[in-house]
Amino acid sequence: EVFSSTEDLKEVVETENVLVGVLERYIRAEKQKIKMLESHVQNQKQEYQTAKQDIEKYVGNPINSFRLIKRLIVDWEHMEIIMGANISKEFLENITLHKQNLKFPKNEDLTGISVALLRLQSTYQINATSMADGILVDQQYNSTLSASDCYQIAREAFLEDEYQHSLLWLQLADIKLRKEPDDFLDQRDILEGLIYAAYEYGYVELAINYTKELLEIDPNHQEILENLALFTEFLKSGRNMSIIRRAITKDEKLSDQLCRNENITPLQFTSKLKCRYINNNNPFLLIAPFKVEQAYLNPEIIIVYDIITEKEIEIIKRLSVPKLERAQVYDPDGELINVSYRVSKSAWLTDDENTYVYAVSKRIADITALSMRTAEDLQILNYGIGGYFTNHWDYYEEELAERHEDGNRIATVLIYMSDVEQGGSTVFPRLKVAVRPKKGTALIWHNLNAYGEVIKETFHTACPVLVGSKWAANKWIHVAGQELLRPKLKNNVHNSHLDKMNIIVAAFLLSMLLNGGSSEVFTSIDDLKDVLEIENNMVGVATGIISLQLTYLINETSIINGQIGGKQYNLTLGGSDCYELGKEAYTSENYYRAFKWLEQANAMLKVKPDMYIDREDVLERLSIAAYRFGYTQSAVNYTQELLELSPTNEKALQNLAAYTEVLESGVQRVPFLLHSEKLLAMGAGCVSTAAGLGRTFGSEGDFGKTVVGGGFRVGAESFSRGVRSGFRKEVFSRSGRSLALVRAGGGAVAPLAGGGGALDASPLKPGPC
Ligand SMILES: O=C(O)CCC(=O)C(=O)O
Numbered sequence: 079e080v081f082s083s084t085e086d087l088k089e090v091v092e093t094e095n096v097l098v099g100v101l102e103r104y105i106r107a108e109k110q111k112i113k114m115l116e117s118h119v120q121n122q123k124q125e126y127q128t129a130k131q132d133i134e135k136y137v138g139n140p141i142n143s144f145r146l147i148k149r150l151i152v153d154w155e156h157m158e159i160i161m162g163a164n165i166s167k168e169f170l171e172n173i174t175l176h177k178q179n180l181k182f183p184k185n186e187d188l189t190g191i192s193v194a195l196l197r198l199q200s201t202y203q204i205n206a207t208s209m210a211d212g213i214l215v216d217q218q219y220n221s222t223l224s225a226s227d228c229y230q231i232a233r234e235a236f237l238e239d240e241y242q243h244s245l246l247w248l249q250l251a252d253i254k255l256r257k258e259p260d261d262f263l264d265q266r267d268i269l270e271g272l273i274y275a276a277y278e279y280g281y282v283e284l285a286i287n288y289t290k291e292l293l294e295i296d297p298n299h300q301e302i303l304e305n306l307a308l309f310t311e312f313l314k315s316g317r318n319m320s321i322i323r324r325a326i327t328k329d330e331k332l333s334d335q336l337c338r339n340e341n342i343t344p345l346q347f348t349s350k351l352k353c354r355y356i357n358n359n360n361p362f363l364l365i366a367p368f369k370v371e372q373a374y375l376n377p378e379i380i381i382v383y384d385i386i387t388e389k390e391i392e393i394i395k396r397l398s399v400p401k402l403e404r405a406q407v408y409d410p411d412g413e414l415i416n417v418s419y420r421v422s423k424s425a426w427l428t429d430d431e432n433t434y435v436y437a438v439s440k441r442i443a444d445i446t447a448l449s450m451r452t453a454e455d456l457q458i459l460n461y462g463i464g465g466y467f468t469n470h471w472d473y474y475e476e477e478l479a480e481r482h483e484d485g486n487r488i489a490t491v492l493i494y495m496s497d498v499e500q501g502g503s504t505v506f507p508r509l510k511v512a513v514r515p516k517k518g519t520a521l522i523w524h525n526l527n528a529y530g531e532v533i534k535e536t537f538h539t540a541c542p543v544l545v546g547s548k549w550a551a552n553k554w555i556h557v558a559g560q561e562l563l564r565p566k567l568k569n570n571v572h573n574s575h576l577d578k579m580n581i582i583v584a585a586f587l588l589s590m591l592l593n594g595g596s597s598e599v600f601t602s603i604d605d606l607k608d609v610l611e612i613e614n615n616m617v618g619v620a621t622g623i624i625s626l627q628l629t630y631l632i633n634e635t636s637i638i639n640g641q642i643g644g645k646q647y648n649l650t651l652g653g654s655d656c657y658e659l660g661k662e663a664y665t666s667e668n669y670y671r672a673f674k675w676l677e678q679a680n681a682m683l684k685v686k687p688d689m690y691i692d693r694e695d696v697l698e699r700l701s702i703a704a705y706r707f708g709y710t711q712s713a714v715n716y717t718q719e720l721l722e723l724s725p726t727n728e729k730a731l732q733n734l735a736a737y738t739e740v741l742e743s744g745v746q747r748v749p750f751l752l753h754s755e756k757l758l759a760m761g762a763g764c765v766s767t768a769a770g771l772g773r774t775f776g777s778e779g780d781f782g783k784t785v786v787g788g789g790f791r792v793g794a795e796s797f798s799r800g801v802r803s804g805f806r807k808e809v810f811s812r813s814g815r816s817l818a819l820v821r822a823g824g825g826a827v828a829p830l831a832g833g834g835g836a837l838d839a840s841p842l843k844p845g846p847c
């Protein structure tokens with residue numbers, strides 16, 4: 079099947095080119111044959127003319143006699159051979175071979191593309207005449223349809239029981255054929271079609287008229303004569319044809335309107351929507367925040383600009399092309415099936431097959447503040463002409479959701495990887511929202527609310543592509559794995575465990591894993607260990623604690639002193655624990671939390687050294703975390719402290735120079751804090767409310783302040799990935815795997831020293847995008 083994606087159709091264009099080549103060679107060969115026959119015929123004619131003047135004299139010449147006889151025996155035999163040469167056979171075989179090896183459309187493609195045209199007609203309200211003249215909505219294109227094209231569409235419409243469409247296309251074919259005769263189409267074919275289409279549509283009288291017209295041309299057409307009798311009898315009986323037309327639902331009507339850019343939520347409502355920058359307190363987003371526009375407030379649908387680069391799009395498209403297959407949907411039994419209401423091709427790309435795919439997933443995690451652990455692979459979509467996906471929800475319904483081990487699809491990230499010339503919008507009929515595809519932009523929404531319940535208003539449609547090609551990618555994020563990020567979230571699978579998954583449990587885990595714990599604690603959380611899969615997993619617990627800190631506004635000191643969830647626990651943290659937490663925050667690029675934990679670690683280790691921990695390591699990381707978060711003065715101070723311990727540390731000296739230069743340049747690096755972070759920074763205690771969904775896309779407001787950095791994104795410095803365990807000293811400066819900011823050959827960190835274009839101090843402005 080080729081009609082459902084532009085990518086496959088592109089290859090079909092090449093197929094046609096190859097076949098045209100074969101046809102041309104065949105025509106040349108046939109012409110050559112005719113040419114040979116012609117020259118022989120000319121010679122013979124000439125001989126005859128000469129002979130005719132005096133036949134007796136002619137045959138009296140022995141040479142002439144010999145040539146006459148030879149011509150008729152030998153030459154004539156050659157002529158017959160040439161005449162009988164079946165040149166076409168070889169070429170036809172060649173064509174058959176090409177059809178097998180090249181991408182070649184089948185009958186189902188003709189049906190598919192014809193049905194697509196009918197769909198475009200009804201969604202975009204285009205009449206057959208306009209379409210045949212190349213007018214699509216309000217654009218004139220210079221491709222038009224001939225009589226036989228119109229006839230073919232009518233035929234397919236008839237086979238699809240679309241009799242009204244069939245009738246209209248046949249009438250058009252009729253008009254066109256009268257103006258421009260066609261080798262492959264006969265007036266009688268059209269009339270026959272008109273008779274049946276009119277009859278099936280319930281226009282019996284019209285069917286009779288066409289029958290009479292056909293009988294004028296072809297008076298002995300037996301079948302038609304019989305029909306005439308039947309039709310006339312039917313008309314006399316006074317009965318009515320009962321035409322069954324499918325009722326169109328309110329959602330369908332609204333979707334069609336929205337696809338046409340009609341009936342979109344009024345402006346006075348949308349004007350309340352804001353454009354903002356998000357960073358989710360993620361340092362990467364701090365450096366290069368994403369521009370976000372709200373498409374709807376509640377449920378929130380956001381549009382994130384420039385989520386993916388041109389290069390990433392190109393690579394992702396290239397990777398997916400060989401994998402594209404007809405997109406399927408789940409039937410109620412959970413089986414994947416082809417359906418006529420989803421017409422596109424799709425391919426799945428895994429994070430580990432390509433760094434660009436991984437980079438996109440990682441960025442989605444940053445933006446949504448959701449874990450990608452149980453997210454589905456990236457689904458790439460390519461729609462052909464008329465390709466669409468009718469109203470649906472992305473979440474699984476009822477039992478299907480219960481059966482899915484990672485829970486339901488909590489959120490959808492739909493990335494547009496192309497612009498679409500006409501059509502192809504994503505529309506939400508119940509919200510009256512329509513979004514036009516824009517290359518590089520993503521549409522993000524939650525399919526489930528904070529309690530894990532489905533949001534029915536997310537019903538949506540991918541409108542048929544009218545002109546152009548549509549590339550998109552879906553990332554579906556699942557419930558499982560979001561427990562720490564979405565504490566209120568319930569889902570069918572993990573419900574019972576999630577109820578227990580609260581701050582107290584985190585405290586238990588903390589005490590167990592960081593301090594050895596007590597047997598009493600062990601038994602009470604035994605069942606949870608399996609569910610959470612974090613036994614002996616320092617990273618998991620550390621990440622969990624950092625997330626919980628933000629959700630419940632627990633500052634470092636409280637945790638260190640065992641005050642969690644309004645209770646005093648019999649656990650305290652030492653310098654090494656704080657260092658572990660700081661390192662983890664650093665690794666997950668949460669430099670603010672890293673700074674806070676490492677500051678604690680440094681202070682504690684100063685008073686009470688730990689034989690396994692080198693305070694230089696702590697200070698180096700601490701100063702870099704400070705710098706990355708925007709605390710340049712602290713970065714300077716801690717680097718100076720490091721230099722007190724190790725005055726010749728080359729990298730520390732270079733970093734100090736770099737930090738000082740930034741400070742002196744006067745560029746203000748004002749850190750962005752989420753509301754909850756601000757409260758935390760102000761020393762608020764434990765509060766009972768969770769941050770909930772509001773956090774997902776960051777809070778509004780402060781982004782107008784100075785943000786340092788430029789370009790699309792600053793790449794991740796992954797020095798500690800993969801060496802999380804046993805990582806102590808070998809990772810740090812002395813091992814040569816530099817953490818330093820100043821590195822030869824650039825690397826991930828923006829250049830700092832003079833002339834470095836990356837330090838763009840111009841503030842980003844709030845306001846509509
Ligand atoms: O392509 C679009 O605009 C939407 C696609 C979609 O809704 C889906 O694949 O689930």
Ligand SMILES: [Fe+2]
Nearest residue numbers: 470471472538
């Ligand atoms: Fe969808």
